[in-house]
Structure formats: C-alpha cells, structure tokens
Amino acid sequence: MSRFEEVTDRTGTRSVKWDRSKLLFTGEDILPMWVADMDFKSPQPVLDAISERAQHGIFGYTLPDDEVHTTIQNWLNRRHGWDIDTEWISYSPGVVPSLYMMIQAFTEENDGVLIQTPVYAPFFDVIKRHNRKLVTNELKRNDTSYEIDFEDFEEKIVSNDVKAFILCNPHNPVGRVWTEEELQRMADICLKHDVVIFSDEIHADIILPGHKHVPIATLSDRINKQTITCLSPTKTFNLAGLQASYIVTADAEKKKQLDEQFKNNGMGMLNIFGLTALEAAYQHGEAWLEELNETLESHRDYVTERFHKELEGVTVIRQEGTYLMWIDFSGTGLSHQKLKDYMETEARVGLNDGKWFGEGGEGFLRMNLACPRKTLEDGVERIVQAFKRL
Numbered sequence: 038m039s040r041f042e043e044v045t046d047r048t049g050t051r052s053v054k055w056d057r058s059k060l061l062f063t064g065e066d067i068l069p070m071w072v073a074d075m076d077f078k079s080p081q082p083v084l085d086a087i088s089e090r091a092q093h094g095i096f097g098y099t100l101p102d103d104e105v106h107t108t109i110q111n112w113l114n115r116r117h118g119w120d121i122d123t124e125w126i127s128y129s130p131g132v133v134p135s136l137y138m139m140i141q142a143f144t145e146e147n148d149g150v151l152i153q154t155p156v157y158a159p160f161f162d163v164i165k166r167h168n169r170k171l172v173t174n175e176l177k178r179n180d181t182s183y184e185i186d187f188e189d190f191e192e193k194i195v196s197n198d199v200k201a202f203i204l205c206n207p208h209n210p211v212g213r214v215w216t217e218e219e220l221q222r223m224a225d226i227c228l229k230h231d232v233v234i235f236s237d238e239i240h241a242d243i244i245l246p247g248h249k250h251v252p253i254a255t256l257s258d259r260i261n262k263q264t265i266t267c268l269s270p271t272k273t274f275n276l277a278g279l280q281a282s283y284i285v286t287a288d289a290e291k292k293k294q295l296d297e298q299f300k301n302n303g304m305g306m307l308n309i310f311g312l313t314a315l316e317a318a319y320q321h322g323e324a325w326l327e328e329l330n331e332t333l334e335s336h337r338d339y340v341t342e343r344f345h346k347e348l349e350g351v352t353v354i355r356q357e358g359t360y361l362m363w364i365d366f367s368g369t370g371l372s373h374q375k376l377k378d379y380m381e382t383e384a385r386v387g388l389n390d391g392k393w394f395g396e397g398g399e400g401f402l403r404m405n406l407a408c409p410r411k412t413l414e415d416g417v418e419r420i421v422q423a424f425k426r427l
C-alpha cells in the first residue's frame with residue numbers, strides 16, 4: 038500500500054482538524070476536510086530523526102548551525118533554482134508570526150497594506166490588528182481560474198499610498214501558481230512605487246505537475262532586495278505542529294531591521310524538533326514530496342471530474358498548487374448560509390467557509406485534498422449524494 042493510502046486515526050491527538058471540528062461544525066459524524074494540514078504521515082527519515090533526537094533525552098537551548106543553513110540553501114537551489122546566501126536566512130516559529138514581525142518592522146500605523154482577495158484570513162488580521170489600512174486587489178474570476186487585475190493593483194497602491202504588499206504564491210485559496218510574467222508585472226509596479234513585498238511562499242513545494250513555482254525574489258537583483266520571503270517545510274512535509282519556518286531577506290538593512298523586530302518581541306529560537314525535522318525533510322524527503330504531488334494531482338482530477346459530472350451548479354476552480362481546492366457552489370441556488378448548513382447537516386463534511394477568505398468568497402467552500410484516497414472518496418460521496426438530493 039502506498040504511504041499516501043494509509044489511513045491513520047488522528048482523533049484524540051488534540052488535532053485542530055479532527056478534535057476541534059466540534060467548535061465549528063455541529064453533529065457527530067462530520068468528516069473534517071478543512072484546516073490546511075495533511076492526514077499523511079511525514080516522511081520516514083523525518084520520523085526517524087525526531088525519534089533519535091528524542092532518545093538523546095536532553096532538550097536544552099538550541100540554535101541552527103551552518104549545516105542547517107546550508108541544507109536550506111541547497112533545498113532552495115535544487116527545488117526552485119534560487120541561489121541564496123546563507124546570511125539572508127532568519128528563523129521563525131511560523132509564517133504567521135513572521136508576517137506580524139514584518140508589518141511591525143516595515144510599516145507604520147495607518148499605512149496602506151495590499152492583499153489579493155479572496156485570501157488566507159490571517160492576512161486581514163495582521164493588517165487590522167496593527168491598525169494598518171487594509172487595501173484589497175480582488176482577483177478576477179476567469180471561467181475556472183483567477184487572474185490579476187493589474188490596473189486595479191497599481192491604482193490601489195497609488196491612491197492608498199501603499200507601503201507593503203503581502204503576496205501569496207502559490208495562492209491560498211484560489212490555487213494559482215503565479216507565472217513569471219505575472220510576478221514580474223506585480224514586482225515592477227511595487228518597485229515603481231517603492232512598495233516592499235512580503236512574499237508568503239509557504240505552499241512553494243506543493244506544485245502540481247505542469248506548473249512551476251517561481252520565487253518572486255529571483256526575478257532580478259532589485260526585486261530580490263525589495264522582497265522578504267517566508268518559507269517553511271511545515272506545509273510541504275506536514276509538520277505544522279512542530280512550528281519551524283524561515284525568512285529570506287537579501288537586503289542587509291532590511292534583514293537587520295527584521296531581526297531586531299524579532300528580538301524586540303523576545304523571539305529568536307527554534308524548537309528542537311522543528312529544526313531536526315526541517316533538516317531531515319530537506320535532506321531526505323524529496324522522493325516523498327514527488328509522490329505527494331502526484332497523489333494530489335490525481336485527487337484533484339478525481340474530485341473535479343465527479344463534481345462536474347454529477348453535480349449541477351458546482352464549479353471546481355482549477356488548482357495548480359497547494360492541496361486546497363476552491364469550489365464555487367453559487368450555481369446551486371443556495372444562499373451562502375444555507376450552503377454551509379446544508380454541507381454540514383446533509384453532506385456532513387467539514388469544509389472551510391469561503392467568506393473566511395474575504396471578498397469574493399461568497400458561495401464558495403474550500404476543500405482539503407491531502408488525505409488518503411479512501412477518506413477523499415468518502416467525502417466526495419457524501420457531498421455528491423447530498424447535493425443530488427437538492
């Protein structure tokens with residue numbers, strides 16, 4: 038049996054997805070397909086490295102060393118053709134905490150910060166919680182995909198005196214892996230108006246066959262110096278509970294400012310197990326990752342085909358990256374609230390509410406495909422049977 042077919046019971050592990058679903062959904066028999074973590078075990082070398090480290094028995098203060106920096110450098114080079122200097126790396130417990138530090142370090146109260154909606158909800162929080170001005174460039178729906186409204190992108194920057202842009206690449210939830218041309222146009226506009234780019238590339242490794250992730254910082258030296266990129270092995274290898282991520286900042290002055298901000302907030306260490314897992318995953322996890330991306334491609338195709346064939350008024354947005362599927366239920370005729378209720382009470386599947394992602398999320402739900410095929414088929418069957426009865 039493939040490691041991606043193995044069903045592991047996650048209940049009773051304090052899992053947000055499996056044990057906390059009751060906070061969000063009512064009913065006993067809800068199949069959770071929401072939070073962005075996977076129901077797959079991490080690669081065996083990662084499990085071995087963590088066990089070995091645990092057996093050592095002493096868990097004192099620990100810092101990443103040259104071997105860890107070089108492991109990251111090699112990973113970015115091999116997987117994304119990005120040649121970084123190890124001096125550019127900073128460590129952080131997570132991408133969300135990094136975004137908080139970045140907003141604090143590089144913007145002031147009431148400064149405009151641009152995001153592209155619908156988008157991962159903590160992007161809204163980081164702006165609002167710091168009293169920055171939320172500026173949105175809504176993505177344009179184009180049949181079963183999305184594209185960028187560049188005129189609006191620039192107009193919003195100019196008219197709101199935007200200081201920072203939080204890019205999501207690949208994009209959660211619309212599943213786009215932005216092309217080099219799209220990234221170049223956004224970067225050129227940011228350079229023109231001196232907007233610093235916070236590039237959240239946490240989904241960079243989850244790229245479905247036929248697409249290529251381009252780190253925006255690789256486009257030119259000037260763009261590299263205008264960009265701060267957040268990356269992590271936690272989405273890629275299902276390590277979210279271990280909390281380990283890093284930031285790449287090529288501009289020495291910006292790097293210093295960011296590191297100071299971490300210090301000012303009393304942060305700077307990485308969890309031992311996070312560090313151990315990061316290293317093992319990047320050194321020995323590549324074959325697992327290739328198999329994961331192929332599995333996700335087949336899951337995407339399976340769900341798309343069944344929904345499009347068997348359900349009226351349901352449109353699956355074409356997913357190029359991430360393991361998250363953005364689904365348009367607006368053609369079913371249900372109001373957003375009725376759609377959510379129906380999914381919960383009739384289909385008994387727990388999906389993310391499209392409105393959580395802001396403008397453009399009405400009538401949508403997001404489905405997590407990173408589960409064994411058996412679980413996926415159960416979820417699809419529940420949805421198909423329920424929506425056929427509509």
Ligand SMILES: Cc1ncc(COP(=O)(O)O)c(C=O)c1O
Pocket residue numbers: 073130131132133134157205209237239269271277282
């Ligand atoms: C775009 C994006 N950024 C950040 C995160 C969370 O990052 P972290 O767990 O490292 O804080 C997620 C998780 O779903 C995400 O989708």
